Amino acid sequence: MDVVRLDGVSKAFGAVRAVDGLSLSIRQGEVLGFLGTNGAGKTTTIKMLLGFFRPDSGRLTVWNGDPCEPATRRMIGYMPETAYYYPYLNVRELLAFYGGLCGMPKPLVRTRSDELVERVGLAGAGSRLLRTYSKGMLQRAGIAQALLHDPSLLILDEPFTGLDPLARIQLRDLILEQKKLGKTVFFSSHELSEAELICDRVAILKQGALVWSGTVHDVAGDGQQNLERIFLKMLGDVARKEAP
Amino acid sequence: MSVRVLQLKALAGLSVLELYRRKDLIVVFVLSAVILLPLALFSPFGLSGASRYVNELALLLVWLFSAVIGLGVSVRLFPPEFESRTIYPMLAKPVARGTVLAGKYLGALAASVSALAVFYLAFGLLVGLRQGVWFPMILLQAFVLHVGFMVVVTALGLTGSLFLTPSANLTVCGLLIVGMLFFGQRLPALAAAQPLPGKCALTVLHWIGPHMEFFDLRQRVVHDWPALGWGVCAAVLAYAAVYAAVCLALARCVFDKKRF
């Protein structure tokens, strides 16, 4: 069953075609890596999946629903690209706030946040205001808020950015654990090695259009090609197409 | 508790927490204590005129501070969310944009009314200590109508914040509020004395501007006039509610269409 489905989705900002006729689907239980150069349109696609704005053309559904409807977002956990949370709160207060927004009762929020604060390695800094957090610590808080309401679809925008090697491994394990639980994970990244390690399938975007999509099995089985080579080859292809 | 109520509580709680954590309010409280305390200790040797003057000054300060707090909180409800991008994880949660708007508004209102209550308590104690009259009915009514004023001020500040930058919004709303408070009653007379363009502008302002003078019972409190009929109070509060509802409906239209 397709959890996410995009059919010829386009979005332009003035003259910039951020997403250009993108068709893509994500199956239940799949971990999909969304790769592409800076400005390729990854974040724009993710924002449309969360209903921040609608596509100019094309069709986009999440569980056959419109993500602009709050009910559709009930099962989505999202971690934004830049981790910036309320500086005057501590991480437990932050989670209590988001728990309230998800309509979770207080006792449930408390147990979930105890669990998650521990899980993302912030237990020692649980009572400190977020203003005093480092970039990686904020990123960890972001992971915790994305998982808070136990969503079945995780949408993570560059989740590995700013994490130390240990936290990176923890996040990798966490994503694989979510997969084991039958959850679907969609994440954008510039970390090809991470993507190769944890993804079932990879989609490569260039200037808003899908240029390659395949399984990690394709990557490994493609002679001695790894993801980096495919990535470079695809960008080269596009560069050739663009040349007059 | 329904999901909508939990969401409203979370949003409103955040605005209140922010106000108290950022210590702006503490500064205002300390400032008002520093100004009001000498007034309380100042004994006007039984001169009722001087005592009245002290009360008038104190109430003017309460009005000034309340407008500063109401606007200060409401103009900052959204711009920091946009700037620091906290709006993204918030709107990604299963919450309707209308609920976000309502929750934030209620938070700003709760925060400013809580500060207002402290001011009136302090004023009531000051009057009680000096004049031996403890919390007369007219003071209670003045507080209730002042809450109506906050209802309108916070709605104006919030709505403006979706159209203007915080400083522009603060200036426009501040001028509108102070202008209407002091000249609102005289607008028709002022309009009549103007040449045509000014006349039109003032007449429009008279019909659509927020009539802040409706909420102002300072003179009645200072001169210890009899209390208003509660029907009048209810009508003024209804005016506040309708005015705020119109502002928020406008804000909702803009916020719903806003692309992030």
Ligand SMILES: Nc1ncnc2c1ncn2[C@@H]1O[C@H](COP(=O)(O)OP(=O)(O)OP(=O)(O)O)[C@@H](O)[C@H]1O
């Ligand atoms: N709000 C906006 N207004 C104007 N242009 C925008 C806006 N958002 C994105 N763009 C443009 O759309 C294109 C795609 O941007 P997007 O943020 O989706 O890229 P990305 O793949 O996430 O890049 P990165 O890897 O750097 O995060 C870029 O050219 C960007 O400048």
Ligand SMILES: [Mg+2]
């Ligand atoms: Mg991006």
